[in-house]
Amino acid sequence: MTNFSQAPVRIIHVAFQVMVACGLAMALVSFWAAAVAWRSGRVPDGSMFLSATVLISPLGMLAIEAGWTVTEVGRQPWIIQGVMRTAGAVTPVPGLWISLLVYSTLYVFLGLVVALLLARQFRASLRPDEIVAASTPEGAH
């Protein structure tokens, strides 16, 4: 007899609300930009709007992770509903914690390298006044 209510409901509920909230926030900022563009013919560039776009930029990733939490926690304890439980699908290979550790370390390392290289790119890039100076013939040197 399958018992579908064994998955932890509170986690799924919160994750779902987070996902929807992130989506709504991003949609609102998009509508804001669309409304301003409709009325003035340009994309808004006021400091409030730009701060808002910076703040919502991680929300896409957050919404995706929250959505995955909903599906993956919601399916427990089944990996195939009614047919196979997650515990029954685990590989018989011993010492899987080593595998988990190695892959996690690898990707943390790669993430750090990407962050460092991006930071270096930002630091090496021209400031706005340097761009203006470089684009005018007299200012270039």
Next chain:
Amino acid sequence: MSSPIISVSPAEAVAVVMLLVLVIYALFGGADYGAGVWDLLARGPRATAQRELIAHAIGPVWEANHVWLIIVIVLLFTGFPSAFSAIMTTLHVPLSLMLIGIVLRGSAFTFRSYDNSEVGKRRWNRVFSIPSVVTPMLLGAVIGAIATGQPGRALDSGLPVPLFATWLRPFPLVVGLFALNIFAFLAAVYLTLETPDPELQADFRLRALVAAVALGGVAWAVYFLARSEAPQVFQGLSDSPWGRPVRYGTGAFAVVTLAALSLRWFRLARVTAMVQVALILWGCALAQYPLLVPPDIAIGNSAAPPVVQTLLLIALGAGSVILLPSMYYLFHVFKGHTFQLSRVSTDDPR
């Protein structure tokens, strides 16, 4: 089995496609690994030029070449799930290491273009070239281990899954070396056509000749070790009606490639080298037919239900309509220049 195959079941068709794609992966993606080997071994006054040529040659195509490996893996786990399960549990360690190697190679190649300092370039070069050497050895070790029948027997024994005993044996390790040699050989042959500079061409011609001679030696070692460790493969290669033609065909193409390289007929050498490697791989697969994981798991008894196989073939057909023209276009744009190089002649003004 002397009668020709009159009708092919969907499972067999999928298995043939799987082998074909694996051969394509070896011919195209394998050369990317081989190029990494030559990157590691770049020596002499033109070492930097060699490295730059290698980066220039692999750059546009190495990511696309992974498509073939992905197709093989997907066909394996969708079409032959119990074979996939057997291989992935008993050969977990070399396959994981292979995956880590592929990830590191890809990342290093990308990071190299953003970390332009001298220290950075050398560091990422190392991270790129060392996995390029290790990953083919692991791939060969996996294939060799499957051929010995150890993974299949380990599953049947009911003991806990072994981590190292299935692949840290002489035959798989020699097959690993063989795979590395094949890839390095292919890469050197391809690289002779990537450059108009006659000195660089001579460098890679020499490397291709050395790799070809070494390949002959390692191939004999594999054949010799197969007698004791992978008797099925050995029997298939020596006794079956197709075994002798395949062996002689491989030898013939190897000799032609050596001659073509010596005479600097590089475009001919490329074609015969590719046929030689394809024959080697077909020979190994035919030797094991119809077993996917000796001694028990065959195409017939590990296949998914026929409807799955049929759907797979339909999906492959539909996908090919997009994939094959795209790949052709990619190689036409980025490798088209390799067909225009004639053999090195002193009266050529360019």
